[in-house]
Amino acid sequence: MVRLAEERDFPGFLGLAAQVEHWFGPMVEDAGFHEAVREHIRRNEALVAVPSDPGTEPDPGTDTDLLGGLLFGAGADTPVHHVHWLVVSQRARAGGVGRELMRDALRRWVRGPADVEVVTFGADHPGAAASGARAFYERLGFTPAETVAPGPEGGSRQLFRRTVAAGGPV
Template sequence: MIVRIAQEHDFPGFLRLAGQVEHWFGPMVEEPGFHSAVKEHIRRSMALVAVSPSSDRPLGGLLFGAEAPAYHVHWLVVSEEARGLGAGRALMADAVRRFVREPGVLEVVTFGPDHPGAVAGGARVFYERLGFSPAEATDPGPEGGSRQIYRRPVSGPEDIRP
């Protein structure tokens, strides 16, 4: 698996990934706001893709925001066929290596404990295994499900262990 900065030709792959998780996150594939966010992250080189070396088709995608001392995972999705194979872990490690430049905190908004995606999608366990801790609840997602902030301290660019 290769993790690299996303390019314009990866946009349809982000939409394919989004289509696999709309039942948990709410509408994205047809949403102009989601399209704009992905394209803006790609334009700013703040989007990563995990690809298979044989196909260059995205197995996972990540949108990142870095404004030290706060770093934000804006969106992380791994395709159904690649879940459990290390794509999410590789994306997170690469994001920290590329974008974290000084000590701070890494934050992500994920499903609340009562959300069906919290268990079925494995998001909460995934982040906890990466050293994140649950913090305060936040606004519900567009589909109405609960959301919670998860945080992890980062020491700087050398902190690549996910």
């Protein structure tokens, strides 16, 4: 189940971040990351995926009941939207959680004509294959675009873009 994130989900975002710091660099202790998550929650531009069965227990040591989280930037005065952060928990990867988070974000915030952009791993980054991020975005209709500045851990990054036609399906 995907829903708008609430302040009570903040620890879950940190739990998700802890699972991917080896790819993205430090986030759990980063005040800037904390503020970004809280700001997205306040602006209603954060989504979470939670188990549809409330009795589902998180994996020991994950410190989260979130299956995934997404921070989105809806372009207010511009038709360019940004996926700022999307992470699916280790226990839920390859199960459609990321696809559902993206589907909800596009349905909720994007009206064509528009572009949706996301920065992900460059082709040579070790996380590119291990995370499946590049293939994931390509399956969703994103295409590789320009190279961008390296991530905080020093790894390469690339912009991916998806164009949404006027009145077209998101």
